Structure formats: C-alpha cells, structure tokens
Amino acid sequence: MKPGDALIDFSLSGVEDAPVSPADFSDKTALAVVFSCNHCPYVRAWESRMVEIQAQYADKGFQMIAINANDPLKYPSDNLDAMKERAVEIGMNFPYLVDETQDIARAYGAERTPEFFLFDQDRVLRYHGALDDNYEDPSSVSHTYLKDAIEALLEGRAPSTETTPPVGCTIKWK
Amino acid sequence: MLTIDFLYYEGCPSHDVALDRLNTVLDEVGLSAQIHVTKVETDEQAQELRFPGSPTIRVEGQDIDPPDAAQVAYTLTCRAYRRPDGRITPLPTADLIRQALLAATQP
Numbered sequence: 001m002k003p004g005d006a007l008i009d010f011s012l013s014g015v016e017d018a019p020v021s022p023a024d025f026s027d028k029t030a031l032a033v034v035f036s037c038n039h040c041p042y043v044r045a046w047e048s049r050m051v052e053i054q055a056q057y058a059d060k061g062f063q064m065i066a067i068n069a070n071d072p073l074k075y076p077s078d079n080l081d082a083m084k085e086r087a088v089e090i091g092m093n094f095p096y097l098v099d100e101t102q103d104i105a106r107a108y109g110a111e112r113t114p115e116f117f118l119f120d121q122d123r124v125l126r127y128h129g130a131l132d133d134n135y136e137d138p139s140s141v142s143h144t145y146l147k148d149a150i151e152a153l154l155e156g157r158a159p160s161t162e163t164t165p166p167v168g169c170t171i172k173w174k
Numbered sequence: 175m176l177t178i179d180f181l182y183y184e185g186c187p188s189h190d191v192a193l194d195r196l197n198t199v200l201d202e203v204g205l206s207a208q209i210h211v212t213k214v215e216t217d218e219q220a221q222e223l224r225f226p227g228s229p230t231i232r233v234e235g236q237d238i239d240p241p242d243a244a245q246v247a248y249t250l251t252c253r254a255y256r257r258p259d260g261r262i263t264p265l266p267t268a269d270l271i272r273q274a275l276l277a278a279t280q281p
Contacts, residue, residue: 039251040252041252041253041254041255041262041263041264042252042264044254044262045261045262045263045264048261074249075251112187135263135264136257136263136264136265137257167187167188168187169185169186169251169252170185
C-alpha cells in the first residue's frame with residue numbers, strides 16, 4: 001500500500017477469540033494497523049511504546065489493531081497461545097489478531113514486524129513505516145513518526161511525513 | 175590477536191550497526207581482532223553453525239551472551255538481547271561486547 005490508498009478490510013480473530021474488523025472502530029478519527037508478532041526483538045523493543053500510544057490517544061479518537069501473520073509452525077512463539085500470554089504480560093490495550101492465511105499481510109504489502117499503516121477518518125492511508133527512529137532506547141528518540149502522524153490526523157492536518165522505512169524482522173511466510 | 179566470528183541473517187536489518195559497534199568497541203579497548211563475517215542463509219546452515227539468531231558474536235569461540243541451551247533454537251531469526259534495565263533490544267550493547275572482549279583477554 002502507499003499513502004492515498006484506501007484501507008483494505010479484514011475480519012480476523014485473535015487473543016480475544018472474537019472477530020475484529022476496522023468497522024468496529026468507525027467512530028475513531030485515526031486507525032493504525034500494525035503487523036506485529038511475539039518473537040521479533042524489534043517488536044519487543046517497541047511494544048511498550050505501542051501500548052503507551054494507544055493509552056495516550058484512545059480518548060482522543062485513535063485505535064490501534066495489531067495483526068500477527070507469522071507462520072506459527074516455523075516460529076512456535078508466535079502461536080495463538082503465546083500471543084495470549086504476551087498480551088497479558090505487556091498489558092496490551094488493543095486487539096491482537098491472527099492472519100492465518102497471511103492474505104491480509106500480502107494485501108497490505110507488509111514485509112516487516114513491526115510495520116505501521118495509519119489511516120485517517122475516511123480510512124485513507126496517511127502514514128506507513130516505523131513507530132519512531134530508535135528501537136534501542138526510547139529516551140534517545142529524535143523523530144516520533146507515528147505519534148506525529150496520529151496527532152496531525154486528530155487535529156485535521158496531513159502528516160508531514162508520509163513514509164519511513166519499516167524496521168524489524170521479516171514476516172515469516174508459509 | 176583475537177579471533178571473532180560475526181554471524182548474521184539478512185532478514186534482520188541491523189547487523190551492519192552491530193558490526194560497526196563491534197569495531198568501535200575494539201578500537202575503544204585497544205584490541206585488534208580478526209573478524210570472520212558469515213552470512214547465514216538457510217536453516218540447515220543455522221543448525222550446522224549453531225546459530226541462535228542475528229547478530230551472533232563469538233569471541234574466541236565463546237558467545238558474548240550465551241543463549242539458554244534448553245531453550246535455544248538454531249534457525250533464521252533475529253536475536254533478542256537485554257539491556258541493563260531489562261528491556262529487549264535487537265542488538266548487543268557496547269557494554270556487553272566490551273565485557274566479552276576483556277574477558278577473552280584475561281589470563
């Protein structure tokens with residue numbers, strides 16, 4: 001996907017064992033779809049920041065949805081039971097879904113975990129890429145790409161940065 | 175001169191940063207080393223090399239952060255390290271590398 005493209009719809013189950021789709025959050029001004037997983041250290045480095053962002057902007061009209069498309073046979077720590085455990089461990093405050101067929105990841109053109117796709121109220125893609133520019137040390141972040149884009153959308157502006165290279169593990173295809 | 179093996183998997187994006195960090199720390203501590211860089215490309219190669227993930231650094235054959243033998247899987251994956259505050263990071267810290275280099279030079 002590229003900025004300006006319309007959201008690709010999906011309905012997937014996950015750690016809550018109930019289907020979730022973007023339409024469930026139609027009241028939200030901004031919606032982030034992030035391809036994520038359990039095993040990747042880049043995700044693990046960033047995941048607390050994902051939880052913080054959801055907590056910070058939930059009441060302002062933002063929702064994040066995480067999708068795990070990795071092959072759990074090759075990477076057992078990415079199976080649904082492990083996802084449920086991780087969601088509890090980190091206090092995950094957004095849906096964490098399974099893309100078992102990997103069709104959604106392919107449709108989005110996702111390649112990495114984590115990889116963020118941020119949509120505006122009309123569900124047009126406005127930002128694609130990384131959460132920020134420092135996976136190692138939150139205190140040394142210079143550019144908060146995703147936060148800046150969320151704030152722009154919540155204020156009715158276009159994000160100043162539309163794309164950054166996603167940084168993370170490759171999606172583990174079947 | 176130390177012998178260092180640096181093993182990486184291209185699917186993890188920061189191996190070049192790790193290699194730069196290794197060279198920087200070598201300079202800082204004033205040690206010279208022969209670094210053998212190996213690109214791990216298949217699961218079979220990962221098994222053969224006992225590769226627990228990218229990047230892996232071995233100083234004189236000793237992993238700078240030996241993985242838990244009971245839990246380790248040798249496969250094409252990115253490796254998780256821990257920072258001193260407990261947070262996960264995809265790269266070994268400079269301190270971890272420094273300690274491993276200095277330990278290898280102890281009599």
